[in-house]
Amino acid sequence: MTAVLTKKGEATRARIIQGSAATIREIGLANTGLDQIRARTGTSQSQLFHYFPEGKAELLLAVADYEATRILDDQRPLLDALTSWTAWEQWSERILETYEREGVHCGLSALTSQLGPNDPQVRAIIGRMYESWEAALAEGLRATQRAGEISPVVNPEIAAAALVVSIQGGIQLLAATGSARHLRAAVSTVIASLRT
Amino acid sequence: MTAVLTKKGEATRARIIQGSAATIREIGLANTGLDQIRARTGTSQSQLFHYFPEGKAELLLAVADYEATRILDDQRPLLDALTSWTAWEQWSERILETYEREGVHCGLSALTSQLGPNDPQVRAIIGRMYESWEAALAEGLRATQRAGEISPVVNPEIAAAALVVSIQGGIQLLAATGSARHLRAAVSTVIASLRT
DNA sequence: ACTGTTCTGGATTGTCAAGTCCATTTATGA
DNA sequence: TCATAAATGGACTTGACAATCCAGAACAGT
Numbered sequence: 001m002t003a004v005l006t007k008k009g010e011a012t013r014a015r016i017i018q019g020s021a022a023t024i025r026e027i028g029l030a031n032t033g034l035d036q037i038r039a040r041t042g043t044s045q046s047q048l049f050h051y052f053p054e055g056k057a058e059l060l061l062a063v064a065d066y067e068a069t070r071i072l073d074d075q076r077p078l079l080d081a082l083t084s085w086t087a088w089e090q091w092s093e094r095i096l097e098t099y100e101r102e103g104v105h106c107g108l109s110a111l112t113s114q115l116g117p118n119d120p121q122v123r124a125i126i127g128r129m130y131e132s133w134e135a136a137l138a139e140g141l142r143a144t145q146r147a148g149e150i151s152p153v154v155n156p157e158i159a160a161a162a163l164v165v166s167i168q169g170g171i172q173l174l175a176a177t178g179s180a181r182h183l184r185a186a187v188s189t190v191i192a193s194l195r196t
Numbered sequence: 197m198t199a200v201l202t203k204k205g206e207a208t209r210a211r212i213i214q215g216s217a218a219t220i221r222e223i224g225l226a227n228t229g230l231d232q233i234r235a236r237t238g239t240s241q242s243q244l245f246h247y248f249p250e251g252k253a254e255l256l257l258a259v260a261d262y263e264a265t266r267i268l269d270d271q272r273p274l275l276d277a278l279t280s281w282t283a284w285e286q287w288s289e290r291i292l293e294t295y296e297r298e299g300v301h302c303g304l305s306a307l308t309s310q311l312g313p314n315d316p317q318v319r320a321i322i323g324r325m326y327e328s329w330e331a332a333l334a335e336g337l338r339a340t341q342r343a344g345e346i347s348p349v350v351n352p353e354i355a356a357a358a359l360v361v362s363i364q365g366g367i368q369l370l371a372a373t374g375s376a377r378h379l380r381a382a383v384s385t386v387i388a389s390l391r392t
Numbered sequence: 393a394c395t396g397t398t399c400t401g402g403a404t405t406g407t408c409a410a411g412t413c414c415a416t417t418t419a420t421g422a
Numbered sequence: 423t424c425a426t427a428a429a430t431g432g433a434c435t436t437g438a439c440a441a442t443c444c445a446g447a448a449c450a451g452t
Binding site: 157183 | 225308322326355357362369373379382384
């Protein structure tokens with residue numbers, strides 16, 4: 001990398017990250033080489049190594065970061081205003097829609113299973129993502145409890161963890177089987193359990 | 197492959213499959229080359245291609261098959277006798293134990309995320325595995341309903357799907373974060389929802 | 393013991409992808 | 423405008439890996 005990035009440089013760098021992310025989502029990390037990324041983003045080797053001097057590993061790290069924030073951003077602004085049943089229903093509907101439509105691949109899960117266990121940096125990114133996701137959900141649960149729409153018996157941390165797991169597991173089954181049946185079943189079961 | 201396998205041949209073939217599976221679980225599919233497998237199983241290239249003439253793809257298919265049956269066998273005999281709350285508790289305890297101890301990697305999820313979306317044969321294996329897993333759980337739920345220990349209101353298919361998702365999602369989070377917190381939270385939430 | 397098959401070792405080949413290098417063009421800022 | 427730094431193009435090197443091939447050892451059934 002160079003000391004400073006120009007406007008053009010920023011744009012190219014962003015294009016590389018986004019293009020890589022999209023390519024990985026589409027054809028999987030295993031089939032994504034620098035050539036595929038170059039083709040997709042219209043760049044040369046020099047550019048790739050100019051913006052990511054450490055090579056592919058550094059690029060993948062940036063992609064992981066990008067995907068992690070994307071996952072949360074896709075749920076906003078609903079994610080930060082979960083204060084009523086209506087809001088929860090809108091949110092869960094949004095999740096189901098998103099992943100039913102485009103979500104045959106969760107960008108991160110591809111990276112997780114391949115880099116996660118090995119690379120501590122990717123692990124950290126993913127860990128932080130789950131943490132803030134769960135925190136937002138737990139906060140929403142508490143807010144809804146305060147509004148009297150969810151029983152105070154429900155443990156917000158446990159319920160939030162269960163929600164995240166249903167979504168992630170559901171996506172995994174969606175990718176493996178091609179059907180969103182499991183995702184719907186799991187999410188609706190956990191949400192139903194909030195209605196105690 | 198040859199027409200018939202001798203005792204020794206069978207043994208070598210099995211050793212290759214099991215060694216490959218173990219290696220993949222430990223260092224990930226991405227880092228598992230034929231060399232790693234050779235080192236682990238003490239075999240030569242000739243042997244690898246003798247028993248799997250189509251090469252790596254054929255071997256990985258056999259590994260997927262092996263892992264798929266392993267996942268179910270690990271739950272047996274409990275899985276086929278889920279007729280009371282005691283049985284369900286034993287089963288879920290067994291699941292949690294297994295994956296908490298060794299289960300940092302679910303062998304199949306590594307294969308799924310890398311080959312699943314692409315390779316229709318692996319997809320089929322995984323699909324069948326989930327199917328029989330869910331069928332066994334649904335059957336157990338029905339049996340427990342018949343015994344009057346679970347409310348007839350519970351839909352066995354949906355609940356079975358939710359259970360599978362909690363476990364798979366929980367394992368994924370376990371692999372990513374290193375903690376079984378999510379797995380426990382999700383499984384216990386779904387099981388609690390059966391107590392209606 | 394013998395004959396055909398199965399099993400094993402190791403050298404070799406070919407392909408593909410990551411990473412390096414240098415030359416050239418384009419932008420920035422005084 | 424001019425000097426400096428950033429951005430880009432593309433050929434080249436290197437290494438890893440799957441897959442092939444041939445020769446020889448071990449084995450099974452007769």
